[in-house]
Amino acid sequence: MATTIRDVAKEAGVSAATVSRVLNNSGYAHEDTRKAVLDAIQKLNYRPNEVARSLYKQKSKLIGLILPDITNPFFPALARGVEDYLREHGYRLIIGNSDEQLEQEIDYLDTFAQHNVVGIVASINEPHSDMLSDLNVPIVLLDRTVEELPAVYADQFEGGRLAAEKMLERGSKEITIIRGPIEVRPVYQRFVSSFQVLRQAGVKVHVFDSKLSFEGASKSASSLFEFYPNTDGILACNDIVAVAMMNEAQRTGRKVPEDVQIIGFDDISISELVYPGLSTIRQPAYEMGEKAAEILLKKINQQVLDDLHCQLPVQFIERQSTRKVGE
Amino acid sequence: MATTIRDVAKEAGVSAATVSRVLNNSGYAHEDTRKAVLDAIQKLNYRPNEVARSLYKQKSKLIGLILPDITNPFFPALARGVEDYLREHGYRLIIGNSDEQLEQEIDYLDTFAQHNVVGIVASINEPHSDMLSDLNVPIVLLDRTVEELPAVYADQFEGGRLAAEKMLERGSKEITIIRGPIEVRPVYQRFVSSFQVLRQAGVKVHVFDSKLSFEGASKSASSLFEFYPNTDGILACNDIVAVAMMNEAQRTGRKVPEDVQIIGFDDISISELVYPGLSTIRQPAYEMGEKAAEILLKKINQQVLDDLHCQLPVQFIERQSTRKVGE
């Protein structure tokens, strides 16, 4: 059905080998022949079959991307960073959501291998070391780290610290940390770091658990103030949870930031739009995605990496859910 | 490097053909042989190469998905619907963001073909008819329609109508419709339908333009009340824009919903979490994605479709950005 290289060869009156050489600018090809081939390609609207190419070369133009859940607004930003960078370099993405499930991660890793992907970007907690070395394809971790693997991530400890300090500077005395699922490493790190700072400062600290998802956030928000009615500062594990808590605060008649200050984490796009604007710790998600893609390409092209791990800075974004310093 | 079918064959003491037959449960295979092959597969941890398979069969297990921008929270929900359904049936997704750009749509369509995808789900405005028939692969439109192609979408006219009616029922008298980019068909349809209802009702109507993106929404929000300070009802083209407008209303000292009522469109997850909760027209995004995937698989398996177009119902979700009826 689709036109093949041999169709083009016939049309141009040459062999398939010659067409291939013209296509790839490899080996010799007379100028006239090249012209004829190019014309034939044009005429037949020929596009080489990547599958065939991939089979022979043992490598495709495909890169696998595993994210926990694209429905969580932090991850699409990562994904676009990865995609935009890779697209420019001729690669395409096979994408999979893992829901943080080991089984699904493995499943996708498996099928990536089956499709001869040349590289993988993944937000996964387990290194899957044997498997990864088995399939022998470069991988870059995104938003996660393990010792052995290249990784791009934002400084979670600094983020946690920053959130806690800014909260203290702004005068909250009874602070509730909304802790996300501690199996998710970066989330755990934020928590530890915030907690430590608050403890040392000697303020009253509560720890309250929540899922990271919309439903989970909503559910846990509804009982926060029953447990800790005197909370005057909230450190949320991500912006979604922060928005949910902010809602609950306002719903229960508390003023933000006068009665309760709130700081989120991530700086997803919506955080700027909600009212009051959400103060948060920004992770440069899009840039992280780009950087991961860049590093992956370097590995694919056998270039040496300056550093295995690339830690990007976080940043406190001051909006209206916190008071001005000194007020 | 990776183990091939011939490695397995050697290990099991049979030919590659036999292994293939066992693998695919096609043709005959003695029980003992089958056992030996299965053992060898296990032992060598063999996974068949999808690329080779795909080359011979002229069809892969890959499906292409084109979305305008996964960074817009409406689309990840669609994407997960598609992915979850397809994954269960053994298919994987190649994904691409088009930014509503014709050029990028074509580019992705092209590379999908090069990778022997067996089907495509796409949110695109142009039918690309010649191209699509060229590449001879079933396609299902998602959140978009053209006459000739199968499509899954929500009833935009009904949505627009509903939003307008609910706003009128709740007593707003000077209503501003925030109109999105009219090149995007569903967005245009919402607008037309709302506009028509409001006009007929004889209330004062303003039309104010905005992009659908976060930045665009933020930008246009900032001048809304300079243009139409007496607006007491806002019909937004999507929830992001609605949230931005709600922010601006509150920022300028207006109470929501007492002074200004706001209705969004989409019902993205965050709409439930913002304060006040955003009343909106719900599109069942996840279900739309699933449905599109289901229809695509039917087409792939040559089953007949009951209907070319599948229109899903929209629904008014009443939260706190609108007043109770009669107040």
Added chain:
DNA sequence: CTCCTACCTGGAACCGGTTACACACATCAT
């Protein structure tokens, strides 16, 4: 007039699966 080299091209093998076909053997009815 050789010989060497650079240029140009096609045949064939290969990547790793699938499948058409041929062949071998056993069983059973005639």
Added chain:
DNA sequence: ATGATGTGTGTAACCGGTTCCAGGTAGGAG
């Protein structure tokens, strides 16, 4: 005994590219 039928298996061709290698021609050097 004869052949039809059903099992079980291997050989080889094929999918559509890429690349190795061999062979042919032309031009320049010796």
